[in-house]
Amino acid sequence: MTGRTPPLGDQQGLWQAVLAAAAGRCQCRGTCGKSHDKDGGRCPAVHGGYGSRHGTGPVRLLAAPADPDGLLLPAHLAAALPKGALAAWCPACHDATRRAAAKARRAAAPPAGSDSLFDL
Structure with missing residues (x-):
């Protein structure tokens, strides 16, 4: 697989447009929780390059919602987003941002009520 080979589901060239x-x-x-200060505030991962840790292999960027809350959308809704609502993510930043968004959503959710049948 070459550095710019698109994923199988990229018939319209959306992934290529986001990557470009x-x-x-x-x-x-x-x-994602990292400041990326050493790299001007932006993650240094380049598609086809190698990760910062030994043995991570080549980096394969993803086209996913740019908004962290959008990363929690169901797959069929995320797939329908326009190019302007997508960003290129390395797997590490994508997963960390998705976990942070899920944690923030759980913290903002109202506390669950009592499940008991009878209040004693």
């Missing part, structure tokens, strides 16, 4: 707009680099600016 990102210049082949992860667009995370710290929503």
Whole structure:
């Protein structure tokens, strides 16, 4: 697989357009929990390059919702988003941002009521 081979489901070239707009680099600016200060505030992961840890292999960027809350959308809704609502994510930043968004959503949710049949 070459550095710019699109995923199988990219018939309309959406992934390629998102990757081109990102210049082949992860667009995370710290929503993953890392500051990325050493790299000008943006993740240094480049599509086809190698990860920072030994043995991570080549980086394969994803086209996913740019908004962290959008990462929690069901797959069929995320797939229907326009190019402008998508960003290039490395797997590490994507997963960390999705976990942070899920945690924030759980913290903002109202507390669950009592499940008991009878209040004593």
